Amino acid sequence: MHAPSLLLFVSLLVSSLPAAAQYPTAPTPGQRSVSVSGSAEVKVAPDEILLNVGVETRHPRLDEAKKLNDESVRAALALLKRDGVPDKDVQTDYISIEPRYEYESDNRAALTQARAVPLVYVVRKSIGIRLTRVNEFENVLSGLLANGVQYIHGIEFRTSQLRKHRDAARALAVQAAKxxxxxxxxxxxxxxxxxxxxxxxxxxxxxxxxxxxxxGGGQMMQNVMQNAGGGEASEGGALSVGQISVNASVNATFAIE
Incomplete structure (x- = not known):
């Protein structure tokens, strides 16, 4: 008895829906935009130096080669202590022992029968050093080279305020992008x-x-200091730590009004 009334109500409800609900509209085109990049460089003076140096000794007997190496390392560590470098900033980070051989053969045509005869043992150690008194770098390096160190593996000029300088470079890069x-x-x-x-x-x-x-330690040291940058030489010395660069780049997309 109530079916016709229910059908009439449903028909009226459907016909009252908005046209958009029955027929979805097409998506609107994307907004116009412009994409740019900005970059900036901040020059700062380094306030710490990471130095990695090496000691190498040779002897036909392994125990003597190791003994000579230990003596040279102790001399280098003693020099660092006298120069006031804290123990926490000094670390032995590489050790190797390499026997050098002379190869002989009972039968030259049969190389598989060759026997190895050690001629000498080469013992190497490297020392990692962190220097926070940058103005003493030349004196420390010269002292190490005079106290058992033969090799300079690496020199790294750093800033302990990297976060601050990166923030400054980023702000400049953002401004450049705008x-x-x-x-x-x-x-x-x-x-x-x-x-x-x-x-x-x-x-x-x-x-x-x-x-x-x-x-060669001396030649490498010369090249390092020539390439380090255009800073002033330390007072009374021939070496300069120069300046280092902190760079930031920003890629940004802006709407076009």
Whole structure:
């Protein structure tokens, strides 16, 4: 008895729905945008130096080669202690023992029968050093080379305030990106709108020079200091720690109004 009334109510309800609900509208086109990049470089003086040096000794007997190496390392560590370098900033981080052989053969045609005869043992150790008194770098290095150290494996000039300098470089990079976006949009007769996306990247904060067990310490040291940058030489010395760069880059996309 109530079926016709129910059907009439449902029909009226469907016919009253908005047209958009019955027929979805097409998506609106994406907003116009401009993508730019900005970069900045901040030059700072390093306030700490990471130095890695090496000691190498040779002897036909392994125990003597190790003994000579231990003596040279002790001399280097004693020099660092006299120069006031804290124990926590000194670490032995590489040790190797390499026997050098002369190969002989009972039958020259049969190399598989060759026997190895050790001629000499080569013992190597490296010492990692962190210097926070940068102005004493030259004296410490000269003292190490005069007290058992033969090799300079690496020198790294760093800043302990890397976060602060990265923040400064990032702020400059953001400003550069905004100015570039303003220049582009103004040239096209439009205005820069709100930022839609942004990303950042960093580099720098240190400068590294490297050597190796086969590298000549004096020549490598000369090259390191020539490439370190244009700072002033330490008073009374010939070496300069120069400056290091902290770089930041920003990629940003802005809406166009």
């Amino acid at each position: 100015e570039k976006a303003d220049a582009l949009t103004q040239a096209m007769g439009v205005k820069r709108g709100a930022v839609q996306s942004i990303s950042e990247s960093y580099s720098g904060g240190w400068w590294r020079g490297g050597g190796g067990w086969g590298a």
